[in-house]
Amino acid sequence: MKTHVTTTINGEEVEFLCEPHETLLDALRNHVGLTGTKEGCGSGDCGACSVTVDGELVCSCLVLAPEAEGKSIGTIEGIADHDKLHVIQEKFLEHAALQCGICTPGLIVSTKALLEENPNPTEEEARYYLAGNLCRCTGYDKIIRAVLDAAETMKGAA
Amino acid sequence: MSEAREFKYVGTRSIRPDGFDKVTGRANYAADLDLPGMIWGRILRSPHAHARITRLDTTRAEALPGVMGVATFKDFPAVSTEEFQSGEGSTALNDLARNILADDKVLYHGHAVCAIAATSEALAEQALDLIDIEYDVLPPVMDVADAMKDDAPLLHEDMFTEGLEEKPSKPSNIALRFELKKGDIEQGFKEADLVIEREFYTPTVHQGYIEPHACTVRYDNAGTSMVYCSTQGHFDVRAATAKLLDMELGKIKVVPSEIGGGFGGKTTIYLEPVAMILSQKSGRPVKMVMDRDEVFMASGPGSATRNWVKIGAKKDGTLVAMQARLCYEAGAFPGSPMRPGVMTVFTPYDIENAFVEGYDVVVNKPKVAAYRAPGAPQSEFACEMLINEIARELDMDPIDLRLKNAAREGTQTLYGPKLKKVGLVECLEAVKASDHYRSALKENQGRGVAAGFWFNIGGPSSVSINMNPDGTAILIEGNPDIGGSRASMQLMAAETLQLPLDDVKPLVGDTDVLAYSGATGGSRTTFATGMATIQAAEDIVRQFKERAASTWNVTPEQVEYANGTVTNTAGDDSMTVAEICAGADRTGGHISGRGNINARGAGPSFAVHLADVECDAETGRCWVVRYTACQDAGKAIHPSYVEGQYQGGAAQGIGWALNEEYIYNEDGRLENPGFLDYRIPLASDLPMIETIIVEVPNDFHPFGVRGVGESGIIPPLAAVGDAVAGAAKINVTELPLSPPRVLKAIAEGASA
Numbered sequence: 031m032k033t034h035v036t037t038t039i040n041g042e043e044v045e046f047l048c049e050p051h052e053t054l055l056d057a058l059r060n061h062v063g064l065t066g067t068k069e070g071c072g073s074g075d076c077g078a079c080s081v082t083v084d085g086e087l088v089c090s091c092l093v094l095a096p097e098a099e100g101k102s103i104g105t106i107e108g109i110a111d112h113d114k115l116h117v118i119q120e121k122f123l124e125h126a127a128l129q130c131g132i133c134t135p136g137l138i139v140s141t142k143a144l145l146e147e148n149p150n151p152t153e154e155e156a157r158y159y160l161a162g163n164l165c166r167c168t169g170y171d172k173i174i175r176a177v178l179d180a181a182e183t184m185k186g187a188a
Numbered sequence: 189m190s191e192a193r194e195f196k197y198v199g200t201r202s203i204r205p206d207g208f209d210k211v212t213g214r215a216n217y218a219a220d221l222d223l224p225g226m227i228w229g230r231i232l233r234s235p236h237a238h239a240r241i242t243r244l245d246t247t248r249a250e251a252l253p254g255v256m257g258v259a260t261f262k263d264f265p266a267v268s269t270e271e272f273q274s275g276e277g278s279t280a281l282n283d284l285a286r287n288i289l290a291d292d293k294v295l296y297h298g299h300a301v302c303a304i305a306a307t308s309e310a311l312a313e314q315a316l317d318l319i320d321i322e323y324d325v326l327p328p329v330m331d332v333a334d335a336m337k338d339d340a341p342l343l344h345e346d347m348f349t350e351g352l353e354e355k356p357s358k359p360s361n362i363a364l365r366f367e368l369k370k371g372d373i374e375q376g377f378k379e380a381d382l383v384i385e386r387e388f389y390t391p392t393v394h395q396g397y398i399e400p401h402a403c404t405v406r407y408d409n410a411g412t413s414m415v416y417c418s419t420q421g422h423f424d425v426r427a428a429t430a431k432l433l434d435m436e437l438g439k440i441k442v443v444p445s446e447i448g449g450g451f452g453g454k455t456t457i458y459l460e461p462v463a464m465i466l467s468q469k470s471g472r473p474v475k476m477v478m479d480r481d482e483v484f485m486a487s488g489p490g491s492a493t494r495n496w497v498k499i500g501a502k503k504d505g506t507l508v509a510m511q512a513r514l515c516y517e518a519g520a521f522p523g524s525p526m527r528p529g530v531m532t533v534f535t536p537y538d539i540e541n542a543f544v545e546g547y548d549v550v551v552n553k554p555k556v557a558a559y560r561a562p563g564a565p566q567s568e569f570a571c572e573m574l575i576n577e578i579a580r581e582l583d584m585d586p587i588d589l590r591l592k593n594a595a596r597e598g599t600q601t602l603y604g605p606k607l608k609k610v611g612l613v614e615c616l617e618a619v620k621a622s623d624h625y626r627s628a629l630k631e632n633q634g635r636g637v638a639a640g641f642w643f644n645i646g647g648p649s650s651v652s653i654n655m656n657p658d659g660t661a662i663l664i665e666g667n668p669d670i671g672g673s674r675a676s677m678q679l680m681a682a683e684t685l686q687l688p689l690d691d692v693k694p695l696v697g698d699t700d701v702l703a704y705s706g707a708t709g710g711s712r713t714t715f716a717t718g719m720a721t722i723q724a725a726e727d728i729v730r731q732f733k734e735r736a737a738s739t740w741n742v743t744p745e746q747v748e749y750a751n752g753t754v755t756n757t758a759g760d761d762s763m764t765v766a767e768i769c770a771g772a773d774r775t776g777g778h779i780s781g782r783g784n785i786n787a788r789g790a791g792p793s794f795a796v797h798l799a800d801v802e803c804d805a806e807t808g809r810c811w812v813v814r815y816t817a818c819q820d821a822g823k824a825i826h827p828s829y830v831e832g833q834y835q836g837g838a839a840q841g842i843g844w845a846l847n848e849e850y851i852y853n854e855d856g857r858l859e860n861p862g863f864l865d866y867r868i869p870l871a872s873d874l875p876m877i878e879t880i881i882v883e884v885p886n887d888f889h890p891f892g893v894r895g896v897g898e899s900g901i902i903p904p905l906a907a908v909g910d911a912v913a914g915a916a917k918i919n920v921t922e923l924p925l926s927p928p929r930v931l932k933a934i935a936e937g938a939s940a
């Protein structure tokens with residue numbers, strides 16, 4: 031028996047059918063067609079699947095799809111305003127904070143959550159907040175620089 | 189090459205052309221393609237490290253409604269023992285087949301045995317449980333030293349050691365012995381005032397790319413079958429799939445997805461032929477995605493090694509003899525990177541007397557795959573640790589000791605050629621002059637320095653550039669963009685075409701649209717594919733001139749091209765590229781340029797790293813507090829992505845030194861196949877990684893490029909290793925320097 035789920039994704043109401051045991055990650059990718067959210071481990075260890083549920087940062091591989099019922103989900107596809115990139119996205123590009131880019135959607139979603147919680151993070155705070163988002167390519171240096179620069183820029187704009 | 193050349197685009201930090209897609213989630217990776225009618229494949233894997241399969245019956249699984257296909261080793265047509273070259277290594281075809289699906293024996297925990305395709309992933313998984321399989325469990329061999337013993341259990345009863353003077357009479361787990369020598373090693377040691385020897389151990393590690401292996405495959409009996417997958421070399425995936433399944437090469441199209449990391453581990457194949465068999469049997473497109481534990485258990489690790497090194501030096505620091513015996517685990521099938529390990533181990537040193545022997549040894553672990561500078565981190569770790577020890581014994585600065593013996597232009601390498609212009613001395617001097625090197629250490633901190641050498645390779649690359657009628661250019665390369673190669677191709681093409689950067693749009697082409705290109709690996713892409721790009725762009729510039737000349741009825745020699753405009757030196761005509769391209773159908777058809785090369789003259793890249801480590805003696809935890817990575821890029825085409833390679837290599841090497849290792853239980857089962865227990869560095873584990881780009885141009889590349897992708901993973905093992913030795917006041921001979929190992933060493937030191 032499939033479960034019918036009504037939820038809001040990036041501000042739009044969405045309905046989908048899923049197996050009760052399926053994860054939110056699988057539902058987003060396989061039933062809603064939003065493949066920007068990535069799977070690196072399926073066990074909550076890599077952060078590639080980061081999304082927000084009612085504003086809270088979660089690993090979508092650890093959330094069951096039916097739990098999305100009535101909630102508001104935020105994914106990487108909702109960060110930019112159409113063609114206008116979010117400051118965080120711009121800073122990731124300017125600082126070359128991605129190489130292969132598989133970790134990037136998760137990191138950008140997590141960074142947005144970080145800066146909403148703490149608009150003025152120190153390097154150490156940023157490193158600990160993002161410790162759940164693995165990147166194997168960059169050694170994190172340019173990612174952290176992009177995050178701190180984005181924070182600076184967003185403060186200036188506020 | 190003129191060294192004083194001024195560049196307009198090369199050397200700038202442009203925004204990568206594929207960036208928008210990658211920060212918005214629009215870029216498609218291996219697991220992101222669904223096709224109409226698509227079904228899912230899953231793989232049954234061995235729970236044993238070493239066993240004979242005595243029964244395999246899929247009847248019950250096939251009877252499950254929704255199951256549409258089964259694949260086993262028997263579905264491979266008879267495959268030959270021919271060596272198959274791909275990426276940075278070669279494997280016998282029948283070994284490749286037996287690794288993809290086990291034949292009569294399983295050779296490691298997680299070895300694929302049988303695959304099932306069904307209408308959903310969950311259903312395929314359920315069907316795996318209905319496969320009736322029985323094993324006769326055999327004793328496993330889990331360490332290279334054990335595997336080399338005379339009475340060791342054999343993985344392959346028909347394997348006889350190659351590279352010996354006489355063919356051995358008994359089979360062995362040693363697949364190959366290989367040696368290199370120069371000078372007189374015994375005489376060399378006689379001349380030494382100080383001789384130190386030691387054996388070092390490095391564990392099995394994984395490349396750790398965040399994107400698991402995945403593919404979507406559609407078999408087409410009449411037309412072209414399609415493979416969509418994440419790979420460093422889609423032309424090699426095509427060739428391997430064709431050979432393994434006895435299909436026509438030209439009837440397979442491999443479309444490379446964006447690639448979520450590879451580091452050498454995606455130069456081989458695992459799922460693609462299996463999905464092809466399942467698609468053929470079911471008549472449906474088949475998608476397969478590995479779980480993370482499958483990635484760890486059954487794909488790519490890098491070799492564990494036991495390497496013994498002996499070095500002799502004079503009192504003044506002159507190295508007079510270097511000897512090594514290097515033993516590399518190949519995993520279940522021959523083909524460890526022992527050979528490059530042997531070739532690179534002593535290359536940073538100008539040494540007269542050297543002797544190195546290496547062994548390629550099979551054990552009951554997954555078949556190893558290339559991992560960034562394959563083979564070099566392990567062997568050079570051993571050498572560099574000893575060099576630092578010699579510096580301490582002689583009371584010399586470790587950089588001065590290296591400078592005294594450094595390889596430079598004209599140095600005769602052990603592996604063959606004399607070095608051309610190289611930048612080791614420049615790197616050593618740059619690190620010596622750095623603020624980091626002169627900074628003071630705090631209590632419980634140690635500092636380590638190490639050098640690293642990697643050859644870099646050239647090889648075949650194809651690029652085509654098509655001019656649009658509006659004067660913009662489409663550049664098609666055959667190398668998956670793993671770390672910004674579209675950006676560097678765009679820079680090199682715009683530089684040569686003298687067109688605005690945004691007017692050049694780089695794409696990665698599939699196997700149907702471009703001639704063969706070797707894999708993205710061996711640090712070859714910016715060098716070799718860069719040369720093909722420059723050649724294609726030069727081909728276009730030549731045609732711009734010809735077209736304008738023919739319009740003006742002058743010879744091409746009478747026209748000049750600069751910054752997007754051709755001018756007639758014999759008159760005052762001029763034409764822009766946009767005008768030439770818009771009118772191209774009147775001057776002979778639209779314009780495209782090609783670069784098809786087999787690049788020679790790859791320039792080696794030396795690296796020198798400096799690490800400061802702090803140790804908490806109570807817990808044994810060690811962490812890096814400051815790090816500098818210096819490396820010779822030849823010419824940095826895009827400095828940010830060059831720094832990114834240095835930083836990424838350093839981070840992987842730091843992980844290798846401090847945390848990462850495969851942990852097997854006594855039955856040979858892998859106990860840590862996940863990111864929680866196989867701990868790669870997190871953002872909170874690392875400091876900023878300072879970089880120094882040295883540029884000693886490679887004269888064989890028009891812009892001076894050397895590859896930069898690999899050397900950066902070599903020095904961290906010894907730089908961090910030696911820093912830990914200093915911080916924790918212990919002897920370091922084994923990696924990783926995880927808290928339990930450090931704590932034990934501290935305790936042993938205290939009791940000694």
Ligand code: FES
Pocket residue numbers: 068069070071072073074075076077078079080089090091092
């Ligand atoms: S896929 Fe969810 S944390 Fe890795």
Ligand code: FES
Pocket residue numbers: 127128129130131132133134164165166167168398448449
């Ligand atoms: S850019 Fe490749 S994993 Fe982060």
